[in-house]
Amino acid sequence: MSYRTFPALLVGLVILIHGPVVLAADKEDDLLEKALRGNKNDMELFYEAMSRAELNTDEAWKTSALKLDLPYATLELDGGWIVPVVPAEYDEEEAAGRDLPEAPVISAVYVGPGRFNYTAPHETERWLMNYSLHDLTKKTWDEDGVAFELDGGAVLFFLKEWTERLEAGRQDGTIDKKSAAAAKRFWKARGDLFQGSVASAHHINTLSSRRMDHIMVDLPAKGLRGVPWLTYEFNPTEKEAVSLGVLKRWGLNRDSIRSWSLGSWFSPEQAGDKSDRELGYERTRIDHVDVDHYNLDMTVYRDPDTGYWGMRVQGTVDLEVLWDETPFIRLALMSFGENEWDPNGDPDIQKVSSSNRVRVKDVKLAGESLEFLHKGHQLLAMLPRNYKKGEKLQLEFDYQGLFIMTIKQPPPTTSLVDSGQVTSPAPSVINFRVPNNYPWYPQNGTSLNDSFTFDWKLKLPKPMIAATSGTLLAMEDDGTFNVHVIKETTPVTFPAILFGRFSVIENDPNYEEGQYKIRVYVHPGYEKGAQSFLDEAAGVISYYEALFGPYPFQELDLAQMPLGMGYAQAPAGIIQMDGLTYISKTDLANLFNWSDPTNLREAFIPHEIAHEWWGHKAGWGSTRDQWVSETFAEYASALYIEAREAKKSGDPADRSGYEDRKDRWGAVGRFGHTFKRTGPVWIGNSLGSRRQAAIYARGPLLLDMLRENFGREAVVKMMYAWCEYADQNDGLIVTEDLQMILEKVIPGVGFEEFMNKYIKGNEPLPDDPKIKQAEKAGRSKY
Structure with a gap:
C-alpha cells in the first residue's frame, strides 16, 4: 500500500503535458556548470538560446481572424496581436568557430478576443474532466466538454506546420502599449x-528525422472561477497525443506547482479503427530504445558544507535501438531532487527547483565522449552516426548529486522515562533512500514496462548497510565503506535502495524445499519481534505461490522506515514499511501514546508481499493499468487473511478474516468506498484525493462482487490466469485483457458491460449507501 504513485517515467512530469516542467535556465547555475565541466557544447548552446527566449514586442504582427481546428477542439482567434518570443542570441565568444543552427521561434503570445471549445473524446475522460472541474470550481459539472471565452488572449507554443498557420493572417503594424503590456503580463x-x-x-x-507537428495552447479562461488557465496540447509523437489540464502555481511560491488532468486520449488518426484492447497495447509501446542491462558502481557520500547526502554513479547501460536512422539516445535522468522528506508536504504539488542539481560529468560510447544535453530530467546524447533498428550499444556515464533522500523522525517523548513508566525511550529512526519518485538512474522515459537486469556495486560509509532489490552476493569491508555486491537476473522495472544504521535478522532457508532468503532490516533497538516478521513473510510467500505461481525473485528484504510515514512500498524484492509496523501495540501505546486501530502490520505485510506478483511478475502497461497492481494485491491480502483465520479456527468455511478485511473497503472510514469518494479505477492515478478509495477500496469490492456472483475459485482462477498471461508476455498486460480472461475463466458470460460500467466508469456498487444520490447525479457520478 503506497500513498505515493510509482513513477518509472520522468517523475518530474506534470500530468497534463507530455514533458517535464523546465524553468528558464538560471545564470548562476550555468556559471557553476561551466566551471565544473568547461565550455558548453553545441547542444547546450542551441537549447539555451531557445529556453531563454524573450518576448519581443518590436516584432509583433497584427493577425486577422484565425480558426485552428485541433483534435476534439477548436481555438478561434477573432483578430488581434501576436507577439513572438524570440530566442536569445548566441554568445559570440562561445559561438566562435562553431556551425550553430538558427534557433527558431517556438512560442508567442496572442492578445485579443477569442474562444475555445473542447469535447471529451471518451466517456472516462468526460468523467475525469467533470470531476476535475468540480474540484477546481466547487460547482457541479455534468458536461460533454468545456467552452469559454478567452480572457484577453493566450500563450501559444508550436512546432512545424503550426508556425505557418499562425502566420497565415499576418499583417504588419506597430503594437499599441496596452496590448504590449498585456502580452508581457501573460508571458x-x-x-x-x-x-x-x-x-x-x-x-x-531538430535532431530526429521524425516530423513533430506539436502545439500547446495555454488559455486564460473567462468565467471559469478557480480555473485561471487551461492548457491543451496536441503532440502526435506521444502515445495519447491529446491532453487537457490545469496547471496552477501554489500560493505565493512560483516554484511550487499543482496540476489537474482533465483527460488525455489518442488523436483520431492514432485511434483509427483499433479495438480497445489494441489501444491498450498502443499505450505500452516502447519508443526509441529498449533498455536491457545496467552495471552501476554507486558511492554514497555526505557533503561537508550542507550536510546533505549524495551519490556518485559510474556505470554502463546496454541498449537496443528500436527506430531506424536513430541519431541520438534519449533517457530520463533527474536534474534535481528533494533531499529531505517533508511529512507535511502535499504529494500533489510539483516542486520545481534548481537546487541540489545532478551533474553529468561524461557520457561515452566505446570509450569516446559524446556530446550531450542534460535538462529537465532528460539526458540527450548525440551518437557518432545514425543507428539502425536492432543495433545494440553500451553507453557509459558518470554523474553525481546531492539527491539521496534523508528521512528523519523526531524522537518520542521522554516524559514516560522521567515518570518511571518505561526504562528508556524508543530510539529515533533516520534512514536514507534513492529518490523513487525521480529517475535517479538513466532510464527509458517513454515506458513504464521497459524491464531490465542489473549488476550493482554499492558503497556506503560505515556502519551503514542497505536493503535493496536484487540478490546480495557479497558484503565487503574496504576499511571506509561497506561494499554491497548485488545482482538481479529477473528483469525488473522498479529497483530501489534504502539504507541506514540497520540491524539485520535473516532466515536460514532450505533452498531444496523451495524456500527463499528473507532479511529484516530494523534500526537498533527495534529487533524485538523480527523473527515473527521472517515467519510471517515466509508463510505469505508460500500461500501466494500456491495460488498464483512461483515467487519471482531469489530474496526478499523487509526494511523499516521512520515512524509515522503513513505508507509502505514494494519495489522489486524489497518492502519498505512505516516504522510503526515494527513496534508492538503495547510499545506504541506506552512510548508514543498511539493506538493502532487498523493494525498496520496486518494492513501492510500481506499487501506489500503480494506486489511481488501484482506489480512485478505481472506488471502494467501504462498508468491506466496500475490499478490492477493495487487492487489485486489488496484482494490477495484478504484471501491470505481468510485462509489464516480459517486455519486458526479449524473451520475451512470460516470467512471472518476475509470479512474483516472487506469491512475496511466499505463506506466506513476515510478511504472507504462510496461513489462520492471514488472514480473509475482505470484512471486511478489521475484521481487526486480519490485515488485511495478507488484502487484500494472500490477495486477490491469489484472483485468481491465477482466472488459473490461466481464464487471464490472463479476469482482465484482469474487472478492466476492474469499472472500467467503476463508472465508469458514479458510481464506485460493491460486492463482490456481482464475482459478476455474473465470470459475464459467464466465461460458463457459476457463482461463488456462490467468493464464499461465498473472499471472504466464510476457506476455505484449495489450496496453503496449513497446509491440514491448516485441516481440523481447523472452521468458524472462523482
Whole structure:
C-alpha cells in the first residue's frame, strides 16, 4: 500500500503535458556548470538560446481572424496581436568557430478576443474532466466538454506546420502599449512553465528525422472561477497525443506547482479503427530504445558544507535501438531532487527547483565522449552516426548529486522515562533512500514496462548497510565503506535502495524445499519481534505461490522506515514499511501514546508481499493499468487473511478474516468506498484525493462482487490466469485483457458491460449507501 504513485517515467512530469516542467535556465547555475565541466557544447548552446527566449514586442504582427481546428477542439482567434518570443542570441565568444543552427521561434503570445471549445473524446475522460472541474470550481459539472471565452488572449507554443498557420493572417503594424503590456503580463505569468519543455521537444525534433507537428495552447479562461488557465496540447509523437489540464502555481511560491488532468486520449488518426484492447497495447509501446542491462558502481557520500547526502554513479547501460536512422539516445535522468522528506508536504504539488542539481560529468560510447544535453530530467546524447533498428550499444556515464533522500523522525517523548513508566525511550529512526519518485538512474522515459537486469556495486560509509532489490552476493569491508555486491537476473522495472544504521535478522532457508532468503532490516533497538516478521513473510510467500505461481525473485528484504510515514512500498524484492509496523501495540501505546486501530502490520505485510506478483511478475502497461497492481494485491491480502483465520479456527468455511478485511473497503472510514469518494479505477492515478478509495477500496469490492456472483475459485482462477498471461508476455498486460480472461475463466458470460460500467466508469456498487444520490447525479457520478 503506497500513498505515493510509482513513477518509472520522468517523475518530474506534470500530468497534463507530455514533458517535464523546465524553468528558464538560471545564470548562476550555468556559471557553476561551466566551471565544473568547461565550455558548453553545441547542444547546450542551441537549447539555451531557445529556453531563454524573450518576448519581443518590436516584432509583433497584427493577425486577422484565425480558426485552428485541433483534435476534439477548436481555438478561434477573432483578430488581434501576436507577439513572438524570440530566442536569445548566441554568445559570440562561445559561438566562435562553431556551425550553430538558427534557433527558431517556438512560442508567442496572442492578445485579443477569442474562444475555445473542447469535447471529451471518451466517456472516462468526460468523467475525469467533470470531476476535475468540480474540484477546481466547487460547482457541479455534468458536461460533454468545456467552452469559454478567452480572457484577453493566450500563450501559444508550436512546432512545424503550426508556425505557418499562425502566420497565415499576418499583417504588419506597430503594437499599441496596452496590448504590449498585456502580452508581457501573460508571458510573465506562464512562459517559464513551458518554454523549456517545448525547447527540449524542438531540440529532439531538430535532431530526429521524425516530423513533430506539436502545439500547446495555454488559455486564460473567462468565467471559469478557480480555473485561471487551461492548457491543451496536441503532440502526435506521444502515445495519447491529446491532453487537457490545469496547471496552477501554489500560493505565493512560483516554484511550487499543482496540476489537474482533465483527460488525455489518442488523436483520431492514432485511434483509427483499433479495438480497445489494441489501444491498450498502443499505450505500452516502447519508443526509441529498449533498455536491457545496467552495471552501476554507486558511492554514497555526505557533503561537508550542507550536510546533505549524495551519490556518485559510474556505470554502463546496454541498449537496443528500436527506430531506424536513430541519431541520438534519449533517457530520463533527474536534474534535481528533494533531499529531505517533508511529512507535511502535499504529494500533489510539483516542486520545481534548481537546487541540489545532478551533474553529468561524461557520457561515452566505446570509450569516446559524446556530446550531450542534460535538462529537465532528460539526458540527450548525440551518437557518432545514425543507428539502425536492432543495433545494440553500451553507453557509459558518470554523474553525481546531492539527491539521496534523508528521512528523519523526531524522537518520542521522554516524559514516560522521567515518570518511571518505561526504562528508556524508543530510539529515533533516520534512514536514507534513492529518490523513487525521480529517475535517479538513466532510464527509458517513454515506458513504464521497459524491464531490465542489473549488476550493482554499492558503497556506503560505515556502519551503514542497505536493503535493496536484487540478490546480495557479497558484503565487503574496504576499511571506509561497506561494499554491497548485488545482482538481479529477473528483469525488473522498479529497483530501489534504502539504507541506514540497520540491524539485520535473516532466515536460514532450505533452498531444496523451495524456500527463499528473507532479511529484516530494523534500526537498533527495534529487533524485538523480527523473527515473527521472517515467519510471517515466509508463510505469505508460500500461500501466494500456491495460488498464483512461483515467487519471482531469489530474496526478499523487509526494511523499516521512520515512524509515522503513513505508507509502505514494494519495489522489486524489497518492502519498505512505516516504522510503526515494527513496534508492538503495547510499545506504541506506552512510548508514543498511539493506538493502532487498523493494525498496520496486518494492513501492510500481506499487501506489500503480494506486489511481488501484482506489480512485478505481472506488471502494467501504462498508468491506466496500475490499478490492477493495487487492487489485486489488496484482494490477495484478504484471501491470505481468510485462509489464516480459517486455519486458526479449524473451520475451512470460516470467512471472518476475509470479512474483516472487506469491512475496511466499505463506506466506513476515510478511504472507504462510496461513489462520492471514488472514480473509475482505470484512471486511478489521475484521481487526486480519490485515488485511495478507488484502487484500494472500490477495486477490491469489484472483485468481491465477482466472488459473490461466481464464487471464490472463479476469482482465484482469474487472478492466476492474469499472472500467467503476463508472465508469458514479458510481464506485460493491460486492463482490456481482464475482459478476455474473465470470459475464459467464466465461460458463457459476457463482461463488456462490467468493464464499461465498473472499471472504466464510476457506476455505484449495489450496496453503496449513497446509491440514491448516485441516481440523481447523472452521468458524472462523482
